[in-house]
Every structure is written in C-alpha cells, then in structure tokens.
Amino acid sequence: MSEATARFERRVLVAVDEGEESMYALSWSLRNVIFQNSRDTLILLYVKPPHAVYSPLDSTGRIDDPETPGWLISGYLFSPDISAAIEKYSQEVADCVLEKAKKLCKDLQNVMVETRVESGDPRDVICDMSQKLGADLLIMGSHGYGVVKRAFLGSVSNYCSQNVKCPVLIVKKPKPSAGAGK
Numbered sequence: 001m002s003e004a005t006a007r008f009e010r011r012v013l014v015a016v017d018e019g020e021e022s023m024y025a026l027s028w029s030l031r032n033v034i035f036q037n038s039r040d041t042l043i044l045l046y047v048k049p050p051h052a053v054y055s056p057l058d059s060t061g062r063i064d065d066p067e068t069p070g071w072l073i074s075g076y077l078f079s080p081d082i083s084a085a086i087e088k089y090s091q092e093v094a095d096c097v098l099e100k101a102k103k104l105c106k107d108l109q110n111v112m113v114e115t116r117v118e119s120g121d122p123r124d125v126i127c128d129m130s131q132k133l134g135a136d137l138l139i140m141g142s143h144g145y146g147v148v149k150r151a152f153l154g155s156v157s158n159y160c161s162q163n164v165k166c167p168v169l170i171v172k173k174p175k176p177s178a179g180a181g182k
Helices: 003-007 018-030 080-104 121-132 148-155 155-164
Strands: 011-016 041-050 112-119 137-143 168-172
Touching: 011 018, 011 080, 018 080, 018 137, 018 168, 041 080, 041 121, 080 148, 112 121, 112 168, 121 137, 121 155, 137 155, 155 168
Parallel strands: 011 041, 011 137, 041 112, 137 168
Antiparallel strands: none
C-alpha cells in the first residue's frame, strides 16, 4: 500500500451512548470529519456500565459477614433469573443505541462501519479500546456539565482527552437559544 493511500484510511472511533449528545457528535462528525470516499473505518463503541459490586458479598453473591444483621441474610442478592434479565436489558439498550447510530451512517459509501459493545467503566474502556483498535481519532459528545457537576460526577470526555494516545475531538451540542421558540 502506498503512503498516499494509507493517509486516507483512518480508523475513527466514536463513543456512543443513550444521550442526545453522543448522537449529535456522531452526526456532526459525519458532516465534518468522515468523508464519503475517504475509505475510513468508522468504529461505533457502546460501553455497558458495570454491574454493581458489593464488597460484603463473596464470589457466590451471598452475604458472608457474621456481623450482618439476620434480616439482611436472605440468600442471594440477585437470583440468576434477575441477573439474566438485567443482562438481557443491558444488551437490548446497547443494540438499540447502536442501531440508531448505524441509521445515521446508512448513506456512507466506501466507509466501513464497525460496531463494538464492551462492558466496564466508560472512561477506562474507551481509553483501552482506542488503543487496542488502533484509533487515529476519538470522537465523543460532551454533556456540558458545569464545574460542580463535573467535580462530583466526573467527565468521561475530559478523562479520555487526558489519557488517550490519539487525538480526541469533543463535540458539544449547541444549547437552544433563548429566542428559538418564539
């Protein structure tokens, strides 16, 4: 492959979730970054949040602390049926989000669209996957949290921009102007 051809074959990773901000970032990138005949590979990544882990539980899911009051010792935290239902719902959400994202990409020609579903803390997973997948660019939406919310909740896009090895493009969805509805 010649050097000139290789330059136009980028691997662009777009992190998507249930929020409007990530879909806006994807649609913005399709208009401004991904070009119809570029031979880019667009990778849509959805990260399922981790299941809650409770430290007083042993590996079987049973409460295993002699100091735990008797009324709390009722066996398993979640039955296998409930765990399966939670996992099924989580996968349905992932499938729905990726289907919506793929619909935005339906008119692309010569651009390969891949989808990935991973599980874990979105900050860590996005950073890890950008490296594992050889991303040339990471595109993310921003929820637009203020300083206080960002301090308490953390910012996935801020974390990734500080820890990912490739360039990161954070796309902010414009806020509606005050006079927009008049």
